[in-house]
Amino acid sequence: MRMSRYFLPVLRETPAEAQIASHRLMLRSGMIQQASAGIYSWMPLGRRVLGKLETIIHEEQAAAGHIPILMPTLQPAALWQESGRYDDYGQEMLRITDRQGRHLLYGPTNEELVTDIFRGHVKSYRNLPLTLYHIQWKFRDEIRPRFGIMRGREFLMKDGYNFDVDEASAVHAYNRHLVSYLRTYQRMGLKAIPMRADTGPIGGKLSHEFLVLADTGESELFFDSNILELGLGDSDIDYDSREACASVFDRWTQQYARTDETHDPDHFARHVPAVRQRRSRGIEVGQIFYFGTKYSEPMDACVNDASGQRVPVHMGSHGIGVSRLVGAIIEANHDDKGIVWPEPVAPFAVGVINLKPDNEEVSAVCEDLCVRLEAQGLEPLYDDTDDRAGSKFTTMDLIGLPWRLTVGPRSLAAGELELTCRRDGRTFNCAPEEAIGRLTDIYGVK
Numbered sequence: 001m002r003m004s005r006y007f008l009p010v011l012r013e014t015p016a017e018a019q020i021a022s023h024r025l026m027l028r029s030g031m032i033q034q035a036s037a038g039i040y041s042w043m044p045l046g047r048r049v050l051g052k053l054e055t056i057i058h059e060e061q062a063a064a065g066h067i068p069i070l071m072p073t074l075q076p077a078a079l080w081q082e083s084g085r086y087d088d089y090g091q092e093m094l095r096i097t098d099r100q101g102r103h104l105l106y107g108p109t110n111e112e113l114v115t116d117i118f119r120g121h122v123k124s125y126r127n128l129p130l131t132l133y134h135i136q137w138k139f140r141d142e143i144r145p146r147f148g149i150m151r152g153r154e155f156l157m158k159d160g161y162n163f164d165v166d167e168a169s170a171v172h173a174y175n176r177h178l179v180s181y182l183r184t185y186q187r188m189g190l191k192a193i194p195m196r197a198d199t200g201p202i203g204g205k206l207s208h209e210f211l212v213l214a215d216t217g218e219s220e221l222f223f224d225s226n227i228l229e230l231g232l233g234d235s236d237i238d239y240d241s242r243e244a245c246a247s248v249f250d251r252w253t254q255q256y257a258r259t260d261e262t263h264d265p266d267h268f269a270r271h272v273p274a275v276r277q278r279r280s281r282g283i284e285v286g287q288i289f290y291f292g293t294k295y296s297e298p299m300d301a302c303v304n305d306a307s308g309q310r311v312p313v314h315m316g317s318h319g320i321g322v323s324r325l326v327g328a329i330i331e332a333n334h335d336d337k338g339i340v341w342p343e344p345v346a347p348f349a350v351g352v353i354n355l356k357p358d359n360e361e362v363s364a365v366c367e368d369l370c371v372r373l374e375a376q377g378l379e380p381l382y383d384d385t386d387d388r389a390g391s392k393f394t395t396m397d398l399i400g401l402p403w404r405l406t407v408g409p410r411s412l413a414a415g416e417l418e419l420t421c422r423r424d425g426r427t428f429n430c431a432p433e434e435a436i437g438r439l440t441d442i443y444g445v446k
């Protein structure tokens with residue numbers, strides 16, 4: 001992509017309304033623009049990052065055997081009256097009346113709608129297990145939207161719903177989601193810790209929230225530092241194996257890790273050695289629930305089990321805050337010059353800076369580089385503008401592409417350009433060929 005043809009409305013000034021780094025940097029780097037309180041437009045650069053996150057989520061959901069659908073943002077109130085949540089949900093729900101006088105709502109979550117889809121089609125345990133999910137905008141009329149997209153009113157969520165014939169199978173679905181979420185966050189370059197949670201308005205029996213450590217997070221966390229040592233390794237997991245998923249669940253949930261909502265100070269003091277007691281703040285980037293028959297019973301979503309008996313299905317729901325994750329990733333990856341994207345979620349793989357756009361040789365090398373990078377699937381953002389070099393570097397640092405290629409007449413005379421790492425400033429002077437080779441290695445291009 002040529003910068004001269006792109007739309008990258010960066011701000012030189014720091015917006016006064018932004019209180020935390022991610023909000024400030026998202027506005028300054030032209031990723032988002034506020035439309036009204038808690039409602040944002042996603043500009044091209046921000047849209048690209050959302051796309052990267054969505055791709056990772058879809059890939060990991062597919063690996064776990066979950067099936068994508070797309071439900072609408074507007075839902076009929078009648079379904080929520082069936083479950084009893086229409087009145088319970090309160091003022092966070094945006095209620096709408098259409099021209100026919102029909103009551104609708106902008107979905108804050110989708111348990112009712114997906115249960116309605118399920119009950120219309122699935123009648124036998126033989127069609128289970130089934131997990132349907134989508135990535136769709138939600139609306140919650142938050143009383144205090146803040147920190148940009150971190151606590152918005154309209155926000156993008158991946159939400160998934162499992163349908164199982166009995167509790168054991170539904171607990172397996174729960175564990176499968178825990179594993180797939182850990183893998184998803186890990187691929188995004190994040191450490192997200194599962195913490196035991198209350199079930200809130202979703203209701204139910206079992207729930208964990210996933211938290212990313214950050215000083216600016218809204219949740220207060222208490223945990224055993226041992227949990228920071230845990231990793232998933234590179235090994236593939238057999239999602240069909242109940243034991244394999246349960247063992248990951250056990251490993252990640254046996255250490256004490258709670259938010260202020262579930263924290264038990266006595267237990268923490270007695271069972272976690274003082275040297276391992278950690279207290280910090282965190283951002284909730286996802287939550288999983290097992291709630292049994294809470295929706296299937298009132299909504300009559302039943303299947304025939306193996307003995308021919310009609311039983312309500314066991315369900316759970318599972319959410320990832322896709323738009324909030326963009327903020328969480330920036331909170332965890334920035335410095336005083338700007339964003340520092342982890343490679344897997346960067347909007348572009350590499351920035352190419354042309355130091356002398358009026359020099360034909362330099363421009364020819366830059367253009368050739370871009371063609372070859374694109375051929376390898378490494379999307380470049382090519383600064384071909386005639387801005388001053390200093391301003392080009394400032395913009396590249398601000399938008400935080402993980403790698404930068406700088407091409408100018410002086411180094412080119414020696415057949416070289418400069419490859420620079422955004423995170424630690426490491427610089428390699430090398431031939432274009434070698435730079436492409438290094439980048440394909442870094443990005444694991446086959």
Ligand code: ATP
Pocket residue numbers: 109140142149150151152153154155157200284285286287319320321322323324
């Ligand atoms: P919170 O406690 O932050 O209000 P929640 O527990 O009500 O969130 P869930 O129903 O668990 O939210 O939704 C799944 C995920 O969606 C959350 O883990 C979070 O990452 C994201 N999310 C929820 N509310 C918002 C919001 N107002 N803005 C952005 N993302 C949100």
Ligand code: MG
Pocket residue numbers: 209284286287
């Ligand atoms: Mg939650």
